Amino acid sequence: MGMTMTQKILAAHAGLDHVEPGQLIEAKLDLVLGNDITSPVAINEFEKCGADSVFDKSRIALVLDHFTPNKDIKAAEQCRQVRRFASKYDIDNFFDVGRVGIEHALLPEQGIVVPGDCVIGADSHTCTYGALGAFSTGVGSTDMAAGMIAGKTWFKVPQAIRVTLHGKLPKWVSGKDVILHLIGEIGVDGALYESLEFTGDGVKSLSMDDRLCIANMAIEAGAKNGIFPVDEVTLAYGKDRFRREPVIYTADDDAAYVSEVTINLDELRPTVAFPHLPENTRTIDEVGEVKIDQVVIGSCTNGRMEDLRTAAEILKGRKVADGVRCIIIPATQKIYLDAVHEGLVDIFINAGAIFSMPTCGPCLGGHMGVLGKGERAVSTTNRNFVGRMGHVESEVYLASPAVAAASAVTGFITDPEKLD
C-alpha cells in the first residue's frame, strides 16, 4: 500500500522506508517552536529534568507574540524568562518586540520552515506550515521541552482524509471560506487524530496566503496536520526565502484515505461560523441580520498581505460604521511596512479603523480588543469558543477579511458584494 504525503515525511524523519497508519515512530525534528505563553511552561520542564543544552540552537524558534508588547506584569515576567533562556542557549531564531510577528506568519515569511520539514510547535496552529508541504503539528509544552533537548519526538502515524479541490475561487471568496466550509461539513472533530491532505486541480489557483490560512485551521477540525502538495506557487514563494533546501514529497497514487471530501471552489460562498464552534457555519446568504460591535482583521489565520489588501479594497473611500470598532493587525513587521508603503494604512485610518503592531492579542482575549458582556465581533481569527475574545457572554463570528471589512462598514454581518 502506498503512503500519503504526511506518511512519507514521517517515514523519512524516522529513517524508515515505509510506515503504516497507527504505527508508533520516533522522528527527527527540523524545528521546535514555542511562544511567550507555552515556552515558560516548557522552560520549567526543561530545567526540572536537569537539561543543560539544546539539541541545535538553529532549530529552535522562540516567538514572543501572544501577550506582547507586554500586556501586564505577569506577561512581562514570562517574556523575561523566555528572553533569559534564549540568551543562555544562544537561540538563533529568537523574536522579541521589534522583530516579532505572529509566529505562523513569521516563520514561513522568514523561510525558517521549508517543504519536507518535520516541525512541532507548542501552539496548536503550528499546522499552518502544511501549506508549504511540511509536516507540522501542535504539541504541548512538555513535548516542546523534550524536543528542544532531544531533537526528536514520537508520533502515531495518522491516516488521512483526502480533500480534493476543483476550480477557482470567485471574487470575495478566499481560503478562509474554504476551510470554514470544510469544518462545517466534517465538524470540529471530523479529522480527529488524522491528516487533512489537500489535492486536486483547484490547488494551483490558491495563493500561498490562502493555503496558509486553510492549513492553519486544520486543527479546528481536530486534525493532526493539514498539508498541501508542493508546486510552482510554493517554489515561487520560497525563492530567495527558504533558508534550507526544500525536500519535495508527493503522495503515492495508491495511498489509502479513510474518507474523501470534494469542494468545488467556484461554488463556494462567503462563509461565517456562528458562536460558539467553528463548525456552526452558514453561508453569507443564510446569516440574517446580525448587529456587531467590533471587527478584528488579523491573526495567524488572516493577518497576511493579501488579507490586508482585501480589507483595504473594501474600506477605501468608505467609513467604519458608527458604534463599531475596527481593529486591523498586520501579522509581521514586514507586512506592516508593506502595508504602509502600499498606502493601505492611509485607507484604514481614513476609514476610522485602528492599525496596530503585530500581536496575537485579541484573538484569544489577551489584549488589544477584548470584548465586554454581550458584545459581538466579526473576526478573521480561528476560534469562536465561549469567552474566547473576552467576556463569557460575548460572541465571536468567524469570517474572511472581505466579510469582516464589509461588516465594519455597515455594522451588520455583510456580503461584500452587497456594499454600495
Add this chain to the structure above:
Amino acid sequence: MNAHGFVHRYGDNVDTDVIIPARYLNTASHEELAAHCMEDIDKEFVHNVKQGDIIVAGKNFGCGSSREHAPIAIKASGISCVIAPTFARIFYRNSINIGLAILECPEAAAEIQGGDEVSVDFDTGVITDVTTGKTYKAQPFPPFIQNIIEKGGLLNSLKQG
C-alpha cells in the same frame, strides 16, 4: 494505581479556552491556574471539586489551543481522571505528559451521571459507577504510560529513571 471520587459532568467539545481562559495564561503557577479551572463553563467547579474527583464529558474533550495549562489546571484542581468518548489529540498527549490520567470509554461517558461516585482501576481499565453498580471497560494504559502518570509527568519520569 486507582482513582476514586465524585463525578463532574460536561458535554461535547469542551475546549481549552473554557478549561482555562487565556486571560489567566500570564502565569505558569499550577495553583493560580487551578483557581480558575472550568471558570467559563462552570463557575461552581472550583468550589465544589474535591481531591480525587473525576470529570466525565462528551466527545472531543480538550479541543482547541495546545495550552498545557489546561490539563495542568484540571490536575492541580484535584481531578484524578477524565473520562470521555474521545479527546482532542494535543490535549490527550499533554495530559499523559503532565501525568493526568485520561480514559476513552464511550459507554461510561454516555451513562455516568454528575454526582455519581466512581472508581477506576488503571491496571485493568475497569471503571465502576459505585452509585449505580455498573461497570465499564476502557483500554488500560500500558505500563510505560502508567509509569509516566505515577511519576507525575514525562520529564519527572525521565529524571527519576
